[in-house]
Amino acid sequence: MAADTWMITARGAEHHLAGVGMAVNRFEIQTIAHALAQINRFTGHAVRPYSVAEHSLLCCALAAREGLSPSVQLACLMHDAHEAFTGDVASPVKWSLQGAWDGFEHVHAVQVRRCYGLQSTFAAHRATIRHFDLVALATERRDLTLWNADQHEPWAILDTPGAEVRPAADNLLEGWRDCPWSTWRDRFVQTFYALRAEA
Secondary structure (H helix, E strand, O other), X not given: OOOOOEEXXXXXXXXXXXXXHHHHOOOOHHHHHHHHOOOEOHHHOOOOOOXXXXXXXXXXXXXXXXXXXXXXXXHHHHOOXXXXXXXXXXXXXXXXXXXXXXXXXXXXXXXXXXXXOOHHXXXXXXXXXXXXXXXXXXXXXXXXOOOOOOOOXXXXXXXXXXXXXXXXXXXXXXXXXXXXXXXXXXXXXXXXXXXHHXX
């Protein structure tokens, strides 16, 4: 990757993806929320637009329901925040790219977590955050994709015998979820500040 690779954020800032410019990157929560609310999961192959922001809020809600601390809820909310700059790539694509994608994404994830002081929370609760991410994925597969157990291959990440991941009770097709992308942006920002005040 060229040393001067950069992009323009939704708020008009230059964001460097590699090289020395990365040292001056800013990770404003409004920028992160704006982008995540417009990036669709499943590479757009869902029955309705479903953003990374909505997914992140679901993960956060699952953690809250289990009575976990505001700092863990905040980590769940922010677990994909780096995708505001890297984009979201479907897991099968990541697996196809192997180490190339992992290395690229990891650098940006670390930057965001360091900016918000979340490194220790992620380190201490990695398995828990991953669990809620997978429960959210199982819920999304059930409600938002055309996957059918009778027609399609199982997903090893969810369907490994003895380690199956069950979906949550949430219904992702409920009417209240049918709202503009900007609503998910605003909910993301509001939830961030509420949890930050408690953490």
